[in-house]
Amino acid sequence: MDHWRDLIAGTGMEKLAAAAELPYRAWSEQFPGGRPFAYFCSYWPEELTMAFGWEPVRIFPPAKAGTPARLPTYCCSVARGCLEQGERGDLPFRETGFVHTCDTMQCLSQIWRYAVTDVTVSFVPPVTLNAPGALRYCAAELERIGRQLERLSGRAFHPDDLRRAIALNNRVRGLVQRLEELRPHLPAALVARLERTAQVVPRSLYAKALEEILPVLPKRAGEEAENRRGKNRLRRVLISGAVLENEEIPGLLAELGVGVAADDTCTGYRHFAGLVEETGDLFEALAARILQRPPCPCRHQGLAARRDYLLELARSRGAEAVILILRKYCDPHAWDAVSLAQGLRAAGLPVYVLELEGASPGGQEKTRLQAFLECL
Amino acid sequence: MSKTKKSYLPLKTTSHLRRTMNKHYLLARYHRWWGRPLKRPLAWVTSGAPVELLRVFNIFTVYPENYGAVCGTARVAQELCQEAENRGYSQDLCSYARSNLGVVYAPKGAPAGGLPAPDLLVACNNICGTVLKWYEELARHYRVPLFVIDTPFVTEAGEPPEHAVRYVLEQFREMTAGLEKLTGRQFQPGALEKTLALSQEAVGLWREIRNLCRTRPSPLNIPDMFLHLAPIVVMRGTEEAVGYYRRLLSEVQERVRRGQAAVAGEKHRLLWDNIAIWYRLFGFFKMFSERGACFVVDTYAGGWTVEILPGDPLESLARTYTGIFLNQGIDYRAQDIVKLIKEFGVDGFVMHSNRSCKPYSLVQEEIRRRVMAAAGVPGLLIEADMADPRAYAEEQVRTRVQAFLEALPA
Numbered sequence: 088m089d090h091w092r093d094l095i096a097g098t099g100m101e102k103l104a105a106a107a108e109l110p111y112r113a114w115s116e117q118f119p120g121g122r123p124f125a126y127f128c129s130y131w132p133e134e135l136t137m138a139f140g141w142e143p144v145r146i147f148p149p150a151k152a153g154t155p156a157r158l159p160t161y162c163c164s165v166a167r168g169c170l171e172q173g174e175r176g177d178l179p180f181r182e183t184g185f186v187h188t189c190d191t192m193q194c195l196s197q198i199w200r201y202a203v204t205d206v207t208v209s210f211v212p213p214v215t216l217n218a219p220g221a222l223r224y225c226a227a228e229l230e231r232i233g234r235q236l237e238r239l240s241g242r243a244f245h246p247d248d249l250r251r252a253i254a255l256n257n258r259v260r261g262l263v264q265r266l267e268e269l270r271p272h273l274p275a276a277l278v279a280r281l282e283r284t285a286q287v288v289p290r291s292l293y294a295k296a297l298e299e300i301l302p303v304l305p306k307r308a309g310e311e312a313e314n315r316r317g318k319n320r321l322r323r324v325l326i327s328g329a330v331l332e333n334e335e336i337p338g339l340l341a342e343l344g345v346g347v348a349a350d351d352t353c354t355g356y357r358h359f360a361g362l363v364e365e366t367g368d369l370f371e372a373l374a375a376r377i378l379q380r381p382p383c384p385c386r387h388q389g390l391a392a393r394r395d396y397l398l399e400l401a402r403s404r405g406a407e408a409v410i411l412i413l414r415k416y417c418d419p420h421a422w423d424a425v426s427l428a429q430g431l432r433a434a435g436l437p438v439y440v441l442e443l444e445g446a447s448p449g450g451q452e453k454t455r456l457q458a459f460l461e462c463l
Numbered sequence: 464m465s466k467t468k469k470s471y472l473p474l475k476t477t478s479h480l481r482r483t484m485n486k487h488y489l490l491a492r493y494h495r496w497w498g499r500p501l502k503r504p505l506a507w508v509t510s511g512a513p514v515e516l517l518r519v520f521n522i523f524t525v526y527p528e529n530y531g532a533v534c535g536t537a538r539v540a541q542e543l544c545q546e547a548e549n550r551g552y553s554q555d556l557c558s559y560a561r562s563n564l565g566v567v568y569a570p571k572g573a574p575a576g577g578l579p580a581p582d583l584l585v586a587c588n589n590i591c592g593t594v595l596k597w598y599e600e601l602a603r604h605y606r607v608p609l610f611v612i613d614t615p616f617v618t619e620a621g622e623p624p625e626h627a628v629r630y631v632l633e634q635f636r637e638m639t640a641g642l643e644k645l646t647g648r649q650f651q652p653g654a655l656e657k658t659l660a661l662s663q664e665a666v667g668l669w670r671e672i673r674n675l676c677r678t679r680p681s682p683l684n685i686p687d688m689f690l691h692l693a694p695i696v697v698m699r700g701t702e703e704a705v706g707y708y709r710r711l712l713s714e715v716q717e718r719v720r721r722g723q724a725a726v727a728g729e730k731h732r733l734l735w736d737n738i739a740i741w742y743r744l745f746g747f748f749k750m751f752s753e754r755g756a757c758f759v760v761d762t763y764a765g766g767w768t769v770e771i772l773p774g775d776p777l778e779s780l781a782r783t784y785t786g787i788f789l790n791q792g793i794d795y796r797a798q799d800i801v802k803l804i805k806e807f808g809v810d811g812f813v814m815h816s817n818r819s820c821k822p823y824s825l826v827q828e829e830i831r832r833r834v835m836a837a838a839g840v841p842g843l844l845i846e847a848d849m850a851d852p853r854a855y856a857e858e859q860v861r862t863r864v865q866a867f868l869e870a871l872p873a
Binding site for chain 1: 550551552553555556557588591592593595596597599600602603609611613615616618624626627629630633634636637792793816818821822824825826828829832833846
């Protein structure tokens with residue numbers, strides 16, 4: 088199942104991709120000299136953190152479900168797992184950035200100050216992305232957290248530092264776009280791991296390593312890609328959901344003979360979509376990207392934005408069906424699942440809603456998924 | 464069988480409450496007959512939305528959350544929730560929202576025959592993110608305009624930051640223009656000032672009633688506050704609400720003058736945190752009142768005691784509605800509870816960990832720890848749901864309540 092590792096063996100990316108599954112305690116040892124800054128959501132402005140000399144490290148929940156006393160059981164496993172990691176001291180990061188995404192993250196950011204570290208920065212982007220004044224508000228909010236980061240870092244803000252950080256992130260986004268173009272020829276689990284890796288390792292190392300392997304990946308994957316031509320062509324689905332902290336779902340799909348045409352999870356391509364303007368008012372440029380990102384259930388962009396986006400994505404990538412991955416107790420995705428599934432089905436796309444406690448499907452989920460895929 | 468002594472004194476105004484709310488729901492039910500001729504569109508509104516702005520345009524408002532509480536109290540919420548669940552909505556979603564969708568899909572058997580279809584929807588996310596998703600569903604179903612007011616969460620305790628106030632203000636202005644178009648009425652700043660004054664007066668009366676519970680013994684127990692909360696939620700900004708709370712204030716003042724206790728032989732004074740358990744409203748609180756424990760104050764009904772700040776009416780609305788307690792963090796809420804404990808002479812507090820309300824509930828354990836440390840009184844956390852009884856384990860709750868009450872100093 089993990090044969091995708093062979094495709095990056097011996098490259099600079101091998102070590103980086105391995106770092107994405109090591110405990111966070113190993114981060115400083117892996118990247119000596121790097122100053123980590125923990126963050127949670129893909130709306131976190133990584134560039135701003137980097138402008139003050141930090142390396143943004145996205146926090147994912149551990150494989151084992153957590154049961155921290157500070158959170159009730161009817162809370163998603165992302166919040167519970169991360170809080171337990173933090174309470175145990177397994178997150179050796181002093182500074183942590185939160186984004187107001189859902190009610191649960193809003194609550195977690197509050198608890199974190201007392202349970203894990205009191206050095207937290209909370210970013211509250213607009214919820215209604217097309218509201219009047221949303222761009223101005225978002226830019227002002229970014230400036231506010233910029234001032235907070237400036238105080239925390241003890242390093243004066245300089246626009247050139249931010250411009251450099253934006254350029255580096257744009258470079259990563261551009262490379263991931265190229266990786267997405269190679270997606271039909273690559274194992275989905277590899278693409279998922281490479282995209283997740285970008286969120287936890289120093290971006291400059293990542294960009295260099297991805298640049299190195301991109302030209303050779305199709306060749307390395309050549310035999311596999313060749314096997315998928317003609318009637319052996321893999322059936323392909325679009326997956327959409329929140330955080331995927333491991334690659335088990337794409338791995339399981341591969342096992343069932345299905346490829347991933349597009350990954351609209353918030354750890355997948357949605358994290359990288361869109362570039363930031365590198366000229367003009369940089370805070371406004373960062374805000375503009377936030378407002379133009381692919382639809383997320385935690386934001387409001389009208390009633391059909393996410394359905395239309397996913398339909399277009401499915402069509403452009405040749406997906407035959409959509410799998411909506413729903414984490415137990417994740418309200419925004421649970422709300423969207425009903426009308427989204429109806430809308431996509433009405434447009435002729437079969438939809439399966441896969442509800443999971445975490446990101447690891449069990450035997451029952453596998454059987455159900457298999458039945459759905461056989462019906463395609 | 465011997466007749467047990469009543470431990471709880473009901474309010475006379477409760478019969479007036481029934482008449483007032485029946486009238487409201489009757490007006491809503493027959494809106495289709497009078498609304499159009501009088502050019503008064505009907506809006507479904509979230510409880511934290513700036514209703515004063517809608518009143519200026521003569522819009523008739525209905526509160527699905529209040530109706531959810533009615534369904535909970537009438538013990539029909541479970542069946543309604545199941546109607547929504549049968550259509551794919553997760554049982555883990557808010558029970559007000561699920562029961563409301565149940566009413567939308569299958570109104571038969573719902574209190575007051577269900578809710579009339581809205582002409583417009585107004586959702587303000589200052590209370591939770593759920594209302595936005597819920598109202599999106601309603602807008603898809605009814606195909607009517609949806610006005611969303613995005614009030615950024617206040618991360619540092621206190622006043623919302625200026626850029627957030629400006630952002631909310633801009634949305635109010637856009638909404639005002641939208642309402643002008645929809646109703647054909649011009650926005651009149653004078654009318655808004657008048658509505659705000661009425662709102663302010665009702666809120667002031669409600670605050671005064673609440674503050675009378677500082678008296679020993681307390682003239683009210685928290686189920687009274689929960690019941691009599693309905694007019695401030697659904698009629699805020701009207702003469703009727705002012706008249707209603709004048710009447711209630713007068714009865715409560717009379718109780719204070721006479722030294723009448725809501726709970727006979729008041730021994731313990733408690734604070735309640737979160738929405739009521741509507742389907743067990745009296746049964747639940749009886750576990751306390753029969754042991755001489757009276758809930759003299761709560762955080763939920765207190766949400767409607769906030770004064771609208773002075774200044775430009777629209778800006779004041781923006782500031783007030785962005786800064787409400789559910790849009791604030793742990794520090795603000797813990798400080799508020801500690802303050803209430805001191806002011807109302809509270810001996811202990813009970814928190815309802817409400818599966819339906821994540822922003823209220825997920826931080827409660829941390830708040831409980833902080834309040835216990837700061838105020839030196841014990842706090843109990845019990846898990847249930849505001850409207851869906853499937854999440855309520857009576858025996859487990861009873862055991863925890865008994866242990867808590869036994870641990871309170873005599």
